[in-house]
Structure formats: structure tokens, C-alpha cells
Amino acid sequence: MCVSTGCTLVNRFETFFTTAHAGESVLLPCSCTDLHSTPDTFSWKKHNTTSDTWEEISSESDQYRNRVQLFNNLSPANLSLLISHLTEEDAGYYLCYLAEHEYTSVKLTVAGCTLENNQGRRELTARSGESVLLPCFCTTLHFTPETFSWKKLTNTWTVISSESDQYRNRVQLFNNLSPANLSLLISHLTEEDDGGYRCNVKHGEFTDIRLTVTVAPVKPSPTSVRRINHISDEPPTIISSQKDPPQSLPFVPFALVTVIFLHIIVAAVYCTKRTKVSDPAAVHYSSAAEDGAVNLQ
Numbered sequence: 234m235c236v237s238t239g240c241t242l243v244n245r246f247e248t249f250f251t252t253a254h255a256g257e258s259v260l261l262p263c264s265c266t267d268l269h270s271t272p273d274t275f276s277w278k279k280h281n282t283t284s285d286t287w288e289e290i291s292s293e294s295d296q297y298r299n300r301v302q303l304f305n306n307l308s309p310a311n312l313s314l315l316i317s318h319l320t321e322e323d324a325g326y327y328l329c330y331l332a333e334h335e336y337t338s339v340k341l342t343v344a345g346c347t348l349e350n351n352q353g354r355r356e357l358t359a360r361s362g363e364s365v366l367l368p369c370f371c372t373t374l375h376f377t378p379e380t381f382s383w384k385k386l387t388n389t390w391t392v393i394s395s396e397s398d399q400y401r402n403r404v405q406l407f408n409n410l411s412p413a414n415l416s417l418l419i420s421h422l423t424e425e426d427d428g429g430y431r432c433n434v435k436h437g438e439f440t441d442i443r444l445t446v447t448v449a450p451v452k453p454s455p456t457s458v459r460r461i462n463h464i465s466d467e468p469p470t471i472i473s474s475q476k477d478p479p480q481s482l483p484f485v486p487f488a489l490v491t492v493i494f495l496h497i498i499v500a501a502v503y504c505t506k507r508t509k510v511s512d513p514a515a516v517h518y519s520s521a522a523e524d525g526a527v528n529l530q
Contacts, residue, residue: 240265240272240310242329242337252342256377256412258317261339263329265310272331277301277314280326287328290314296322320379321345346371346378346413346434354441360449364420367442369432371413372511378434381408383417386429394418400427422446 243264253259265272302315303401312329324343327450330336349370359365371378383404384390395404405418415432427446433439 240267240270240275240312240331240348242266242331242335245335245337247325248340250340252344253319254376255319255321255343255345256375257319258315259319259341261314261316261327261329261341263312263337263339265312268308268310271309272312275312275329278328278330280328282325290327298508299419302419316342318434319343322379343374344373346373346376346381346390346415346438346442348372348415348432348434348438350440352440354443356445357423357441358445358447360447361422361424362449364418365422365444367417367419367430367432367444369417371415371416371434371441374411374413378415379413381415381432381434384431386431390409392430393430424448426506467495 243262243266249262251259251261261277262276263277267462277290280286282287290297290301292298297316300317302314302317304311304315314327314329316323321343324341327339327341328336329339348420349372355368357365357367367383369381369383383393385393393404395401400419403420405417405420407414407418415434417430417432419426424446427444430442430444431439432442
């Protein structure tokens with residue numbers, strides 16, 4: 234980035250230190266002492282630690298396209314550089330350069346995601362068929378890690394992919410809703426999911442989880458219960474909801490016999506009297522005409 238005419242820089246030959254978070258924006262300050270002056274030419278450069286050279290920043294490069302902005306078109310003495318959507322790769326030394334002996338530098342630190350329980354280990358237990366959440370968080374909730382991954386330890390660390398046959402439709406992330414929440418949800422657990430897991434943000438920044446998957450107990454079906462009852466040696470107990478009929482009182486048969494006996498006596502007496510009345514020998518008529526009386530003997 235170059236612009237053309239003369240200026241003396243504020244804090245020239247000095248280094249300004251600033252810190253910003255990944256995903257945010259940062260303004261690298263650089264201005265002329267005279268706000269009405271216009272530099273003949275200036276540029277921003279970044280130090281390449283690999284080659285130990287200063288590389289000019291260009292809005293046309295793939296690294297900075299649509300991420301850098303100057304303000305000298307509005308205020309000629311303001312040569313500051315705005316970098317948006319910071320990544321951890323943006324960290325390093327920057328140079329606001331006017332001429333061989335006119336510059337000011339900025340040391341930019343990009344704070345990325347520092348994991349909770351960094352390099353620590355947690356133990357989790359879940360049952361097969363259920364779901365489990367493997368926790369992983371940045372210490373600052375508005376941090377956005379540039380990249381991160383979940384891996385499972387088999388013989389080596391293997392990256393977990395929702396496109397693989399083993400995890401298709403079974404894994405879910407939440408960083409689209411909360412950038413600092415890197416937790417992994419695994420559903421429909423199987424015994425194969427048992428093992429070690431690692432949430433990895435960058436080299437040396439990770440947290441490990443040991444997941445133990447237990448087999449859920451199998452509940453007997455109603456059919457099995459009926460079959461077991463059927464082969465039981467003990468006879469089934471039958472419970473009746475009806476009440477037992479009331480027992481007959483002991484005097485009822487006696488009263489019945491008494492009534493029958495009385496009927497027999499009455500019948501005997503009746504028969505005896507009738508027999509006596511019907512016997513002609515038992516009636517005597519007197520022939521005496523004077524009184525006309527009839528004598529029964």
C-alpha cells in the first residue's frame with residue numbers, strides 16, 4: 234500500500250504494543266505529527282519470521298483481501314491500518330514505513346482460544362444407546378478459534394467426521410451458536426465409542442476425555458414373564474373378589490325336623506278323629522219317643 238508527498242511520524246522509531254482477539258478487528262496506529270501534512274509515500278509491511286524479511290501488505294493478496302483498510306483518503310495525515318477478522322496468523326511485527334529512516338512499528342498479539350482444562354483429562358461414563366456431551370470450551374466465551382478438531386484414539390489419533398460411516402448422523406457441534414463452545418455431542422452410543430477423545434485447537438492446546446461406555450441392562454419382555462410363570466413348580470394363587478357365602482346356622486336343620494314332626498302329629502290326630510266320626514257303631518239312637526234325644530257312646 235503506497236501513497237504519495239512529506240510527513241514526520243508520531244513516535245517514530247518506537248514500537249507500539251497491542252493485543253486483539255481472534256475474529257475481531259484491530260487498528261494499527263500511524264500518523265503524521267502535522268495533521269495537515271501529506272506523506273510523499275508510505276507503506277505497511279509485516280515481518281515474515283520464516284524468511285526474516287519484511288513483506289508489504291496488499292489488499293489484493295489472498296491473505297488480506299477484504300480485511301484491510303486505510304483512512305488517509307479522509308484524513309491525509311492518518312496512516313493507520315485497520316485489520317478485520319483477525320486470525321492467529323496475523324500476530325507479529327508490523328512496520329509503518331515512510332523512508333529509510335522514518336518508520337514506526339507495532340507488535341500485534343492475537344489472543345486465540347485458550348482451552349479450559351488445557352492439557353488436562355476428564356473421565357466420563359455413559360450407557361450404550363444414550364447420548365453423551367464431551368465438553369470443550371475456550372476460557373473467553375467470545376473467542377473464536379481459527380481451527381479445531383475432535384479426534385479419537387485407536388492405534389493413532391483419528392479425526393472424527395460426521396461424514397464417516399461410524400459417526401454419520403450421530404455427532405453434533407455447537408460452535409455455530411456459541412463460537413467458544415467446542416463441545417461434541419455423540420448420540421446412540423455403542424460399545425465401539427468407548428475410548429479416548431481429544432479436543433485440539435492448536436499445537437500444545439488440547440484437552441483429553443476418557444469415555445467409558447457401559448452396556449444397558451436388558452429388561453425382560455411381558456412374553457418372557459408369562460412363560461416363566463407358566464413353568465413355575467408352584468401352582469398359581471387364585472384370588473377371588475367374591476365374598477364367601479354365609480354359613481348356615483346350626484339350629485336350622487333342628488327347626489326343620491321339629492316342624493316336620495309337628496306336621497306328622499297333627500296329621501295323626503286329624504286322622505284319628507275322622508276315623509271315630511265315620512264309625513256307625515259309635516252312634517246309638519234312643520227309641521224313646523218321648524224326648525227324641527240322641528246319645529253318643
